[in-house]
Amino acid sequence: MTTQAKTSPPALVAVFWLYVGVPLVWGIWETMLKATALFQ
Numbered sequence: 001m002t003t004q005a006k007t008s009p010p011a012l013v014a015v016f017w018l019y020v021g022v023p024l025v026w027g028i029w030e031t032m033l034k035a036t037a038l039f040q
Helices: 010-038
Strands: none
Touching: none
């Protein structure tokens, strides 16, 4: 029995990285802005 790994299309991988990455970057950015306000 031979198993073969299926690969995802690169465009689909990029879309899912954007789906996860954009809110993550936005959350980190907002946290940094609020943290700088605390230390001023």
